[in-house]
Amino acid sequence: MVKIANIELPDFPLLLAPMEDVTDPPFRAVCKENGADLLYTEFISSAGLIRDAIKCKRKLDIFDQERPVGIQIFGGDEESLSLASRIVDITNPDLLDINFGCPVKGVVAQGAGSGVLRDIDLMVRLTAACVKSTSLPVTVKTRLGWDEDSMNIEEVAERLQDVGIAALSIHGRTRMQMYKGEADWTLIGKVKNNPRIKIPIFGNGDINTPQKALEYKNRYGVDGIMIGRAAIGYPWIFREVAHYVKTGETLAPPTLAERVAVCKYHLQKSVAWKGPKAGIYDMRKHYFQYLKGLPNIKTYRSRLVLSTDPAEIEGVLDEILLAYADYEIPHAPIELVNYHENCPM
Structure with missing residues (x-):
């Protein structure tokens, strides 16, 4: 069993990654019914939430059947993140997640998302402000670093743990990579195997087959896997991964x-x-x-x-x-759609 504060998850849980304009309640419901263990909302602007923006408030909608569920916020200012954390607290999700990973230009230009990776001291202050402002467990999703010359995720993990986060999800790319090339899980494995790290570490990036999920579990020792783009239009990825990890058998694809x-x-x-x-x-x-x-x-x-x-x-x-009643759809690796190119942010 994996625990995030008082939230109990199964061994090697599968998390639905927060994705803007994708992980709304209808999509989350589909993923939950097909085996996702922990769900996250779309990310919410702390500044927009404080302004009472209608679109932002709507993203706070959560339902009992999706629990455990986390609400994710982003921002680059301690005061606004602190206030937003208090607002989220009132809506009673199971946890609060901070987005330090989104690479989209509109978010980074606000000094938020993965833009914060250029200033680790600021990242620590922002995280501490959220932890102090809510009674919820606080988790973080981030990347390896800003670019290949500043992949400081090991330092980040230790310092964020020190200010009170309950779990960390790491995408195996830098901000400058966006979604190009192949995700590198080597540093994710180093974080997980750092003796100082006591919180759950979840790996994210390029998981599009059950076989790869099990391979990365064994190779890097992560506590669970966060799946994002592979679930778009294919929520069965969760049940297929869970079954393969448990039995070593490949489920038949959905009819x-x-x-x-x-x-x-x-x-x-x-x-x-x-x-x-x-x-x-x-x-x-x-x-x-x-x-x-x-x-x-x-x-x-x-x-x-x-x-x-x-x-x-x-x-x-x-x-x-x-x-197509007589047609059998072949079971092929899922193509990872780069939805961020059209991200409304």
């Missing part, structure tokens, strides 16, 4: 009927939470991955994207189910 059923469920949740117009619009980015692997699917996918009626969309999905 087309499963894919269609989960896509419908996701759509229904999206419409219920955001309303018909926004809920349908938000689903458009998910269809490609849900239907990936089906030949000549472009026409159907175009109809899904252009439709503005939930019943019509479900009808198109039913057509797909009939048209």
Whole structure:
């Protein structure tokens, strides 16, 4: 069993990474039902939250069936992060996470996200301010460093632990890498195996097969894995990894009927939470991955994207189910979509 403060997780838990414009309640519900052990919200601007911005407040929506769930905030100012932490505390999530990892230019330009990696003293002060301002366990998600000349994650881990964080998730790239190249887990392993480190260490970056998850678990000794882009349109990654880690056996991929059923469920949740117009619009980015692997699917996918009626969309999905009834989707490694290129931040 892995514990984050008083939160009990199973051995080698699988975490859903916080992703802007992706990890909303409908998406989290789909991932939870398919085996994610700990969920995170989209990241929330501390300044926006303090201004009572409607979009930011909506990101605070959490539901009992998703627990344990953490709310993630970002900012580069001690006072605003402190105030935001108090606001988050009132909404009663299971933990508060600080985003020191987002590489998107709009966030970094605010001196937030991975922009804080250029000033480790500031990172420590910001973290301490959050820890002092909330009764919740505080965790951090970050990267190896700003660039290849400043990969100081070992120092960061020790100092953040010293000011009271309860767990640390590390993405195996620097900020300057964005999502290019291959994630390097070597330093993640060094942090985990540092005798000074007592808190759980979760690895993140490029996990797109159950085999890689088990390999990295064994090679680097991390307490669990955080999965982000691989779950977009493929929430089954969680159950597949969990099963493989436990048994060494590969689960069969989801059938087309499963894919269609989960896509419908996701759509229904999206419409219920955001309303018909926004809920349908938000689903458009998910269809490609849900239907990936089906030949000549472009026409159907175009109809899904252009439709503005939930019943019509479900009808198109039913057509797909009939048209491809005899087709078996091959089980291939998941393509990691670089959604950050279109990140609204």
